[in-house]
Amino acid sequence: MHSGKRFGPIEFIMWTRRSLYILFIMSAIPTVLYYLGFTFVSFPWQPIAIMGTAVAFIVGFKNNASYSRLWEARQIYGAIINDSRSFGYILRDSLSEKNSDKVKIMFKRHYGWLTALRFQLRESRNWENMSTAQFKEYAQKYEIPERLSTLETDLKEYLSDEELHYVLSKKNRATQLVALQSKDLSEAYNKGEINDFQWSQINHQLVKFTDNQGKAERIKNFPYPRNFSSITTYLLLLFIVFVPFGLIKEFDKMGEGTVLADYTLWFNIPFSLLVTWCFHTLDSVGEASVNPFEGSPNDVPITQISRTIEIDMRDMLDETDLPAAIVAKNNIVL
Numbered sequence: 117m118h119s120g121k122r123f124g125p126i127e128f129i130m131w132t133r134r135s136l137y138i139l140f141i142m143s144a145i146p147t148v149l150y151y152l153g154f155t156f157v158s159f160p161w162q163p164i165a166i167m168g169t170a171v172a173f174i175v176g177f178k179n180n181a182s183y184s185r186l187w188e189a190r191q192i193y194g195a196i197i198n199d200s201r202s203f204g205y206i207l208r209d210s211l212s213e214k215n216s217d218k219v220k221i222m223f224k225r226h227y228g229w230l231t232a233l234r235f236q237l238r239e240s241r242n243w244e245n246m247s248t249a250q251f252k253e254y255a256q257k258y259e260i261p262e263r264l265s266t267l268e269t270d271l272k273e274y275l276s277d278e279e280l281h282y283v284l285s286k287k288n289r290a291t292q293l294v295a296l297q298s299k300d301l302s303e304a305y306n307k308g309e310i311n312d313f314q315w316s317q318i319n320h321q322l323v324k325f326t327d328n329q330g331k332a333e334r335i336k337n338f339p340y341p342r343n344f345s346s347i348t349t350y351l352l353l354l355f356i357v358f359v360p361f362g363l364i365k366e367f368d369k370m371g372e373g374t375v376l377a378d379y380t381l382w383f384n385i386p387f388s389l390l391v392t393w394c395f396h397t398l399d400s401v402g403e404a405s406v407n408p409f410e411g412s413p414n415d416v417p418i419t420q421i422s423r424t425i426e427i428d429m430r431d432m433l434d435e436t437d438l439p440a441a442i443v444a445k446n447n448i449v450l
Contacts, residue, residue: 117417120447143360143388150364164362171355174348179402189408189416192331203321204429210314228274230422232289237409238262243339244410258448260411261419340406360388413448420449
């Protein structure tokens with residue numbers, strides 16, 4: 117997540133400079149051809165304007181859908197924050213007097229669940245964008261914690277060797293950690309350490325964790341529909357190609373009867389570049405937000421949120437050796 121006031125204009129230009137080079141060439145080619153006498157390359161601008169209206173609608177639709185996915189992802193992790201705090205004090209107050217060791221074990225297992233979930237959500241998918249040149253370059257400004265460590269290393273801090281081996285042998289590690297919580301909870305109930313109401317309250321929190329995990333996995337594993345994504349790309353490409361051909365005659369006419377008669381033609385290059393850059397960048401912004409867990413600067417900061425939850429829950433147990441909060445690097449926090 118970008119935590120600064122805004123992305124600077126230089127950042128935007130550098131981020132899109134590769135497309136700027138291509139757009140400049142695509143604007144220059146028809147302009148040079150027209151200047152050399154190939155005036156037949158000029159197209160009427162009206163159908164291109166109609167195409168631009170269609171492209172604006174579909175790019176806007178994509179950006180709205182991208183923001184909805186991002187905001188839903190943030191709501192999911194907002195719910196995880198609240199549910200974790202509730203789980204912590206309900207579990208502490210229900211079990212501390214009778215089995216304080218189990219409370220500590222279940223707290224640590226919850227930190228393990230947060231860790232396993234964020235590692236699962238950071239796994240790459242072939243439709244994600246972090247492997248493209250502009251995203252890889254920008255990613256050099258910050259570090260993705262899940263790429264610097266391994267799940268096994270991070271889980272060692274929270275789980276016993278037996279549990280660690282068991283969890284790592286499973287496909288969905290986060291699910292198995294919640295299952296272990298449920299197992300311990302049932303044992304506490306059968307031993308009379310908690311009553312019916314307490315069992316129901318704590319179990320309800322575990323169900324919420326499962327629901328939130330499933331919602332996050334749905335966003336992670338179901339991409340923005342490929343048919344919408346593909347048609348947006350194709351229509352945008354057609355529009356970008358035709359814009360300089362449609363504007364060229366208008367700029368040539370602009371200088372008629374003035375001292376700029378032989379020069380206004382060249383205005384086609386910067387203005388076509390500006391128009392196509394606006395549309396292309398709007399599409400890129402939507403693409404940058406459409407996968408909210410991949411590790412881009414526009415994603416939900418699940419690592420920071422997980423650390424905040426751990427600090428809050430350790431504080432509930434009056435621990436003094438709290439882990440450090442995760443701070444932004446170059447205005448980026450993940």
